[in-house]
Amino acid sequence: MTDLATSTPAQLATLDAAGRATLFTDARTANTFAPTPVSDAELAEIWDLAKWAPTSANTQPLRILYLRTGPGRERLVPHMNEGNRTKTASAPAVAVLAVDTQFHEHIPTLLPFKPELKDVFAANETMRTTSGTFNATLQAGYYILSVRAHGLAAGPMSGFDAAAIDAEFFPDGRWHAILVINIGHPGPNPWFERLPRLHQQDTLRWT
Amino acid sequence: MTDLATSTPAQLATLDAAGRATLFTDARTANTFAPTPVSDAELAEIWDLAKWAPTSANTQPLRILYLRTGPGRERLVPHMNEGNRTKTASAPAVAVLAVDTQFHEHIPTLLPFKPELKDVFAANETMRTTSGTFNATLQAGYYILSVRAHGLAAGPMSGFDAAAIDAEFFPDGRWHAILVINIGHPGPNPWFERLPRLHQQDTLRWT
Numbered sequence: 118m119t120d121l122a123t124s125t126p127a128q129l130a131t132l133d134a135a136g137r138a139t140l141f142t143d144a145r146t147a148n149t150f151a152p153t154p155v156s157d158a159e160l161a162e163i164w165d166l167a168k169w170a171p172t173s174a175n176t177q178p179l180r181i182l183y184l185r186t187g188p189g190r191e192r193l194v195p196h197m198n199e200g201n202r203t204k205t206a207s208a209p210a211v212a213v214l215a216v217d218t219q220f221h222e223h224i225p226t227l228l229p230f231k232p233e234l235k236d237v238f239a240a241n242e243t244m245r246t247t248s249g250t251f252n253a254t255l256q257a258g259y260y261i262l263s264v265r266a267h268g269l270a271a272g273p274m275s276g277f278d279a280a281a282i283d284a285e286f287f288p289d290g291r292w293h294a295i296l297v298i299n300i301g302h303p304g305p306n307p308w309f310e311r312l313p314r315l316h317q318q319d320t321l322r323w324t
Numbered sequence: 325m326t327d328l329a330t331s332t333p334a335q336l337a338t339l340d341a342a343g344r345a346t347l348f349t350d351a352r353t354a355n356t357f358a359p360t361p362v363s364d365a366e367l368a369e370i371w372d373l374a375k376w377a378p379t380s381a382n383t384q385p386l387r388i389l390y391l392r393t394g395p396g397r398e399r400l401v402p403h404m405n406e407g408n409r410t411k412t413a414s415a416p417a418v419a420v421l422a423v424d425t426q427f428h429e430h431i432p433t434l435l436p437f438k439p440e441l442k443d444v445f446a447a448n449e450t451m452r453t454t455s456g457t458f459n460a461t462l463q464a465g466y467y468i469l470s471v472r473a474h475g476l477a478a479g480p481m482s483g484f485d486a487a488a489i490d491a492e493f494f495p496d497g498r499w500h501a502i503l504v505i506n507i508g509h510p511g512p513n514p515w516f517e518r519l520p521r522l523h524q525q526d527t528l529r530w531t
Contacts, residue, residue: 128475128509129346129351129472129475129476129477129509129510130342130345130346130475131346131473131474131475132343132346132347132472132473132474133342133343135337135340135343136339136340136342136343136346136347136473137373137473138337139336139337139338139339139343140339140343140347140377140469140473141373141374141376141377141466141470141473142373142376144336144376144377146378157530160528161524161528164524164527164528165524166344166348166349167348168521168522168527169348169349169351169521170347170348170351170465170468170469171353171468171478171480173480173482173483175519175520177521177522177527179527180527180528180529181527181528181529182528182529182530182531183528183529183530183531184531185530185531187531188531189531190531223522223526226520227519227520227521227522228519229519248482251461251482251502254458254461254462254465255461255462255464255465255468256465257462257465258377258461258462258463258464258465258466258469259348259465259468259469261377261378261462261466262347262377262465262466262469263348265336265339266338266339266343266344266347266348267338267339268335268336268337268338269336270336271378273378273380275380275455275458276380286531295458302335302336303336312382312434312435312436313382313433313434314375314376314384314434315375315384315430315434317368317371317372319430320371320375320384320386320387320388321367321368321371321387321388321389321390322387322388322389322390323364323389323390323392324389324390324391324392324394324395324396324397324493
């Protein structure tokens with residue numbers, strides 16, 4: 118272990134063009150889905166890959182409620198904005214991404230060399246909410262790319278009534294919904310023409 | 325265009341094991357860096373790949389200030405938490421990720437079929453702040469994986485005085501710092517032993 122830990126790693130690998138296409142340059146937000154099912158194993162594996170990407174102090178506050186087709190889905194659809202209802206009803210799988218507002222309870226396990234950070238978060242709700250929301254949202258970004266890594270299309274939506282979803286699915290108040298993502302294989306005419314991206318002169322500064 | 329737009333896409337590709345290792349399973353947060361420089365072209369390309377991943381209503385509120393070594397870096401280091409100063413001073417490049425609080429001004433360009441959304445955000449500062457911070461944070465997740473896609477190690481840090489960084493680098497008040505990331509090739513003994521991840525029973529629910 119010591120020899121490994123103190124060695125300098127070899128040159129890191131880059132992501133090849135096919136990988137960049139799958140995750141970034143060719144991938145698109147899907148608005149229609151084929152009836153091809155998405156298995157529970159696939160849904161678990163999407164999270165199992167995304168979980169490795171980093172969070173502040175390894176806190177990992179993201180949680181996921183998976184809704185397959187059926188009664189659970191029917192309870193979700195009315196809480197989506199009207200323009201999102203048809204696609205949310207028809208997607209093979211839907212993930213409700215949420216922040217665990219009590220994420221700090223896991224800190225002694227997740228950050229064993231600094232278990233007292235749990236008490237810092239327990240004593241400061243504002244800091245806990247800010248940090249939990251920030252890190253769960255970072256993880257939501259990783260999660261969307263992990264959906265794509267599994268050969269599936271993601272349809273992330275922020276148009277929904279979060280308080281209503283929380284009341285419907287998380288009545289104990291511990292989880293709070295931050296993003297809803299339709300998941301499946303793309304259907305007919307699945308996406309719009311690609312929208313523009315900002316230019317470097319509008320986004321990057323240099324010092 | 326119509327033929328393309330109405331066709332059903334072929335089966336989407338998956339990300340291969342090497343790509344998963346580069347972005348997720350083998351990649352680690354670096355705490356030391358080799359002196360190997362990181363070029364401006366590499367830094368621009370990291371953003372140029374990350375920009376393709378999705379945001380709500382294509383708003384793209386993330387902005388980046390790149391600090392190479394020199395006077396700019398020296399102005400940043402005192403605003404980092406003490407435990408982050410040495411590594412921030414020594415990294416070949418540092419990215420300050422920020423949200424553009426006036427991101428809605430670009431909406432007529434970015435969402436040409438719904439330019440009036442600009443006015444909705446202009447009239448509602450709470451909604452603008454919430455949406456801007458959420459989407460910039462999603463983009464920060466994409467950005468970290470894009471650093472890795474370029475064969476570089478990222479060292480993301482949330483331990484800094486955001487108000488002091490804003491005052492120092494963004495005095496007009498338009499950009500607000502959300503994350504600072506050291507970027508470079510890993511140096512000697514660059515990372516800790518891998519910390520644990522939560523289990524599925526703590527993170528996933530099914531309906």
